[in-house]
Amino acid sequence: MRRADAAHRARVLRALGMVPWVRRAAPAALAPGIEAAPARGGDAPGACVVVLPDGCATRELDLLGRTFGACGAWLARAARLSVNASGELAQEPPSARAYLVFGETQAHALGRRLPAEVMQRAQIVLVDEPSQVLSHAASKRRLWIALRTLRRALAGATG
Numbered sequence: 001m002r003r004a005d006a007a008h009r010a011r012v013l014r015a016l017g018m019v020p021w022v023r024r025a026a027p028a029a030l031a032p033g034i035e036a037a038p039a040r041g042g043d044a045p046g047a048c049v050v051v052l053p054d055g056c057a058t059r060e061l062d063l064l065g066r067t068f069g070a071c072g073a074w075l076a077r078a079a080r081l082s083v084n085a086s087g088e089l090a091q092e093p094p095s096a097r098a099y100l101v102f103g104e105t106q107a108h109a110l111g112r113r114l115p116a117e118v119m120q121r122a123q124i125v126l127v128d129e130p131s132q133v134l135s136h137a138a139s140k141r142r143l144w145i146a147l148r149t150l151r152r153a154l155a156g157a158t159g
Helices: 006-015 059-071 104-113 115-120 130-135 136-159
Strands: 048-053 079-083 098-104 123-127
Touching: 006 048, 006 104, 059 130, 059 136, 079 104, 098 130, 098 136, 104 123, 123 136
Parallel strands: 048 079, 048 098, 098 123
Antiparallel strands: none
């Protein structure tokens, strides 16, 4: 079995939409001919905001954190807003190009506080609440489809 060289591996990872991580302590460790992946607009601050219900269980937050980390920096570093039990956002929502909203209550709260011009320009994706994502395979599937849609929309908006 032939072992793939570093350039081939980088091309395959880029085609899959994955960004290879490089240790900060050794930036010269990149193989010759491989450049670092260019910063895409989706990686920029303010590209995406995640709206979650207040009081999510630790298991739910852990699952979402691992999911966001697997999707890349654009989602792992996204601002997070919470909606309290009375259905109101805890803080003013920042302007962003995309919003990932977990549950209808959170979507209504975001809709009440977001200016109309921001809503028109932004991609707003509604997925199931974190408790359902944790317990139902169909909810997990819908979340992955939503994340793929958001990633494509953010990449297409800049490239």
